[in-house]
Amino acid sequence: GENVEQHPSTLSVQEGDSAVIKCTYSDSASNYFPWYKQELGKRPQLIIDIRSNVGEKKDQRIAVTLNKTAKHFSLHITETQPEDSAVYFCAATGVSSKLTFGKGITLSVRP
Amino acid sequence: EAQVTQNPRYLITVTGKKLTVTCSQNMNHEYMSWYRQDPGLGLRQIYYSMNVEVTDKGDVPEGYKVSRKEKRNFPLILESPSPNQTSLYFCASSRTSGVTGELFFGEGSRLTVL
Numbered sequence: 001g002e003n004v005e006q007h008p009s010t011l012s013v014q015e016g017d018s019a020v021i022k023c024t025y026s027d028s029a030s031n032y033f034p035w036y037k038q039e040l041g042k043r044p045q046l047i048i049d050i051r052s053n054v055g056e057k058k059d060q061r062i063a064v065t066l067n068k069t070a071k072h073f074s075l076h077i078t079e080t081q082p083e084d085s086a087v088y089f090c091a092a093t094g095v096s097s098k099l100t101f102g103k104g105i106t107l108s109v110r111p
Numbered sequence: 112e113a114q115v116t117q118n119p120r121y122l123i124t125v126t127g128k129k130l131t132v133t134c135s136q137n138m139n140h141e142y143m144s145w146y147r148q149d150p151g152l153g154l155r156q157i158y159y160s161m162n163v164e165v166t167d168k169g170d171v172p173e174g175y176k177v178s179r180k181e182k183r184n185f186p187l188i189l190e191s192p193s194p195n196q197t198s199l200y201f202c203a204s205s206r207t208s209g210v211t212g213e214l215f216f217g218e219g220s221r222l223t224v225l
Contacts (some may be wrong), residue, residue: 062188
């Protein structure tokens with residue numbers, strides 16, 4: 001089945017800097033790649049997603065890029081703010097139509 | 112308001128005492144799923160359902176049961192809870208059976224088994 005990995009498990013950046021979070025996946029047939037944000041004590045919520053026929057997608061300060069050859073996709077956050085501090089989960093939907101999550105990365109934005 | 116509702120939100124129980132965590136969605140979604148979240152392990156899928164009367168095991172199904180008799184409801188049953196099932200549980204739903212769109216999560220149910 002699909003295996004999704006996120007590294008590192010924590011990331012700390014200075015407010016205003018950019019943050020990049022990378023995920024790798026194993027199933028070359030995967031076709032949908034969402035990113036979820038989970039603030040402390042809250043439920044995960046979708047912040048951006050990308051499909052396999054697109055290489056990049058942007059939404060204001062966040063963007064996602066997909067490299068199908070290397071089987072990795074990345075979340076880019078520009079001009080980070082304290083409210084960006086959260087756990088970020090990447091996920092992938094493989095040929096079985098099952099969504100598999102990575103273990104999450106804790107992003108801390110230092111004021 | 113479109114939502115996924117879980118109950119109870121918090122529960123402390125004892126080993127062996129059967130319990131059910133209910134999950135209901137009002138969006139007419141085909142797909143529903145249960146996850147458990149543990150520190151350092153992320154979101155692990157317990158069971159999922161692609162439609163009424165269709166359920167399948169996720170990655171960590173041992174000790175759990177589910178049913179999907181109606182489209183809107185997907186209860187999680189712990190027949191004989193054990194301390195290793197202490198966790199934060201999330202129910203989620205998606206419009207289509209193949210998850211290629213947003214997954215809507217409930218608020219979570221924090222379960223402690225003593």
